[in-house]
Amino acid sequence: MKKLLMTVAFAAAFGAQADEGMWQPHQLPAMADELKAKGLEIDAKSISKLTEFPMNAVISLGGCTASFVSPKGLVVTNHHCAYGSIQYNSTPENNLLEDGFLAKTFADELPATPGSRIYVTEAVTDVTDKVKAGLADKEGNAFYQGIEAKEKALVAECEAEGGYRCQVYSFHGGLEYYLVKQLEIRDVRLVYNPAASVGKYGGDIDNWMWPRHTGDFSFYRGYVAKDGKPADFSQDNVPYEPKSFLKVSAKGVSDGDFVMVAGYPGRTNRYRTANEVQNQFEWAYPEGKMLRERFIEIIKETAPEGSDERIKYESLIAGLANYAKNFTSMIEFYGKSTMLADRQAGEAELGKWIAQDSDRQAKYGKTLAELDSLIAQSQEHQARNIILGYLGYTTMLPTARQLYRLANEKQLDDMAREPGYQERDMTRFKSGMERIDRRYAASVDKAVVFDLLKRYAALPESEHIAALDKAFGIDKNFDAAKLSKTLDKMYANTQLDDQATRLAWMDKSVSDFKASKDPFIQFAVAMYDTDMAEEQKSKQLAGKLMKVRPQYMDAIIAYNKQLGKPVYADANSSLRVTVGHVKGYSPQDGLQAVPFTRLEGILAKDTGVSPFDAPKKQLELIKQKQYGDFYMKSIDSVPVNFLSTLDTTGGNSGSPTLNGRAELVGLLFDGVYESIIGDWGYDPDTNRSIQVDSRYMLWVMKYLDNADNLLEEMEIVH
Numbered sequence: 098m099k100k101l102l103m104t105v106a107f108a109a110a111f112g113a114q115a116d117e118g119m120w121q122p123h124q125l126p127a128m129a130d131e132l133k134a135k136g137l138e139i140d141a142k143s144i145s146k147l148t149e150f151p152m153n154a155v156i157s158l159g160g161c162t163a164s165f166v167s168p169k170g171l172v173v174t175n176h177h178c179a180y181g182s183i184q185y186n187s188t189p190e191n192n193l194l195e196d197g198f199l200a201k202t203f204a205d206e207l208p209a210t211p212g213s214r215i216y217v218t219e220a221v222t223d224v225t226d227k228v229k230a231g232l233a234d235k236e237g238n239a240f241y242q243g244i245e246a247k248e249k250a251l252v253a254e255c256e257a258e259g260g261y262r263c264q265v266y267s268f269h270g271g272l273e274y275y276l277v278k279q280l281e282i283r284d285v286r287l288v289y290n291p292a293a294s295v296g297k298y299g300g301d302i303d304n305w306m307w308p309r310h311t312g313d314f315s316f317y318r319g320y321v322a323k324d325g326k327p328a329d330f331s332q333d334n335v336p337y338e339p340k341s342f343l344k345v346s347a348k349g350v351s352d353g354d355f356v357m358v359a360g361y362p363g364r365t366n367r368y369r370t371a372n373e374v375q376n377q378f379e380w381a382y383p384e385g386k387m388l389r390e391r392f393i394e395i396i397k398e399t400a401p402e403g404s405d406e407r408i409k410y411e412s413l414i415a416g417l418a419n420y421a422k423n424f425t426s427m428i429e430f431y432g433k434s435t436m437l438a439d440r441q442a443g444e445a446e447l448g449k450w451i452a453q454d455s456d457r458q459a460k461y462g463k464t465l466a467e468l469d470s471l472i473a474q475s476q477e478h479q480a481r482n483i484i485l486g487y488l489g490y491t492t493m494l495p496t497a498r499q500l501y502r503l504a505n506e507k508q509l510d511d512m513a514r515e516p517g518y519q520e521r522d523m524t525r526f527k528s529g530m531e532r533i534d535r536r537y538a539a540s541v542d543k544a545v546v547f548d549l550l551k552r553y554a555a556l557p558e559s560e561h562i563a564a565l566d567k568a569f570g571i572d573k574n575f576d577a578a579k580l581s582k583t584l585d586k587m588y589a590n591t592q593l594d595d596q597a598t599r600l601a602w603m604d605k606s607v608s609d610f611k612a613s614k615d616p617f618i619q620f621a622v623a624m625y626d627t628d629m630a631e632e633q634k635s636k637q638l639a640g641k642l643m644k645v646r647p648q649y650m651d652a653i654i655a656y657n658k659q660l661g662k663p664v665y666a667d668a669n670s671s672l673r674v675t676v677g678h679v680k681g682y683s684p685q686d687g688l689q690a691v692p693f694t695r696l697e698g699i700l701a702k703d704t705g706v707s708p709f710d711a712p713k714k715q716l717e718l719i720k721q722k723q724y725g726d727f728y729m730k731s732i733d734s735v736p737v738n739f740l741s742t743l744d745t746t747g748g749n750s751g752s753p754t755l756n757g758r759a760e761l762v763g764l765l766f767d768g769v770y771e772s773i774i775g776d777w778g779y780d781p782d783t784n785r786s787i788q789v790d791s792r793y794m795l796w797v798m799k800y801l802d803n804a805d806n807l808l809e810e811m812e813i814v815h
Contacts, residue, residue: 136355176296212528241640270646300708360752763788
């Protein structure tokens with residue numbers, strides 16, 4: 098009954114605010130009439146069926162979204178989503194990042210980064226009752242462990258068939274739980290990427306900006322064994338044949354047209370408390386911005402441009418810069434907004450609503466105060482925790498810790514192990530160890546660790562961890578020169594920079610680790626008891642939050658339902674659908690941004706210097722007005738990028754933007770600067786997603802890169 102009432106509430110609210118919301122596919126049939134009125138031409142029920150077109154053509158790359166666009170497992174996603182694989186296959190002598198890459202035959206395709214995966218969602222099952230059964234009287238760590246045990250059991254049962262990756266996702270802060278079953282394609286190969294001067298045109302300068310002229314697309318292919326089942330890389334594997342694939346539109350969309358996106362948005366925070374909002378914007382974002390920008394500076398200072406060391410870190414630089422700019426926008430718009438006051442007023446209204454009814458008071462009366470108390474506890478050591486968290490972006494320290502943790506976990510039965518260290522995780526674990534070779538340089542790693550440890554040493558003594566201080570010789574009389582020498586010695590004497598050595602440690606015992614003379618292994622052993630104690634404290638607090646947060650969300654859902662407002666879960670990396678329209682916006686008074694950019698905009702921006710250095714051939718084609726089949730009369734050119742009102746966030750990168758017939762008309766790759774704040778709330782006036790127009794993608798493939806083999810493989814509709 099509760100689920101039925103929530104569905105009715107979704108349907109009632111949908112007509113008024115259709116462009117807001119990242120909807121779970123099973124919610125869409127209740128919205129069929131509204132979707133049809135908006136411009137959806139296919140049956141809304143088909144979008145809720147994950148084993149049917151078009152949803153079974155939409156896939157996850159584990160951090161980005163992608164889609165099948167041919168019967169032979171051809172996959173299209175963003176250039177920045179394939180960036181790691183392009184970097185992995187690049188060298189100073191054969192720089193695929195700079196020059197681009199096109200495999201003319203299957204045999205020419207290159208293995209993607211080790212551990213690359215294509216996940217095809219096949220089933221989503223409500224397991225709320227199974228997860229929560231028998232845990233009502235548990236508290237803290239016992240509740241946390243109880244939920245985790247239930248989730249592991251459900252995952253083990255789901256994966257028993259082999260070839261699948263399963264995960265239990267929590268919705269509304271743990272109010273509901275769903276088991277997601279995905280086919281896991283393990284042989285992923287790079288097929289085609291345009292040159293960076295197309296795929297990353299505008300670089301970090303244009304990131305989050307409009308107007309935009311970026312060809313942010315690349316192609317992978319999924320391979321399986323000859324029996325059609327997932328398999329590790331092998332020359333004997335054959336292209337995966339998906340149950341369906343998306344047709345690519347050469348006609349595209351026009352201003353005002355209906356569009357929708359199916360994808361895997363990462364995280365949103367639209368139901369966070371006022372206290373959480375204030376802390377995030379006034380402390381966490383400024384600190385994170387500073388640390389990311391400093392990290393980038395260190396890499397650039399240490400690894401000269403064009404060197405092998407710099408190539409290894411280009412993908413990380415891009416990711417750090419993306420979020421540094423994201424945080425900058427968050428801080429800026431928060432300062433100009435009434436977000437904090439609005440959250441505080443909203444909580445006050447929620448409190449009044451609870452107080453008006455004795456049943457509501459009995460159910461939710463203490464919830465807000467309990468949640469605020471737990472949130473305050475979670476922030477107690479945040480100055481220390483953010484520094485130690487950024488150490489996780491380095492390589493040697495976390496690698497040694499992971500390997501020693503694995504040795505300890507292997508002493509337990511598989512089902513008793515920590516998630517990430519079970520047998521199901523070992524292929525992924527091994528791939529992580531293999532990837533290090535193309536993502537690590539000792540000089541950069543050491544410089545970043547040195548900078549972060551200096552920051553840690555400057556914290557008040559109460560924030561220090563005894564084992565960490567001892568490991569690096571940090572005391573009241575901190576000596577930076579002494580720390581530098583300690584790190585020099587550690588990096589000079591470790592063998593964890595050798596892949597074979599790292600892989601060998603995966604099979605060694607706890608006693609082997611304790612006997613090791615490797616300085617990073619010694620560090621991991623010295624820190625282990627402290628790490629485990631801190632983890633137990635964290636789980637104790639998490640367990641308490643996992644009981645209170647769902648109560649808070651239950652109150653919000655009931656309250657919003659009464660007001661007729663839309664109720665959708667925060668994004669959590671699970672499959673969602675969002676709908677909207679092609680539409681421009683006004684970024685500030687006196688300015689109106691039109692929804693399409695043109696080829697000629699590339700000419701206008703071009704300086705010949707990165708990141709505005711389009712290929713000479715492309716510039717000539719534009720000057721010659723070589724529009725071909727992709728001309729758009731209303732703009733008198735080929736459209737490059739376009740804006741939409743789609744409600745999206747990180748993780749949606751690479752998502753297929755579809756028209757009402759579920760044909761691919763674009764690839765979502767970014768949002769405008771004003772919409773970054775959208776992780777915390779949707780503003781219909783300024784929330785705009787940016788897409789690569791399918792016509793520009795096809796134009797680049799046909800006229801610039803001569804990717805005729807791929808164009809013939811795809812089904813292109815005019």
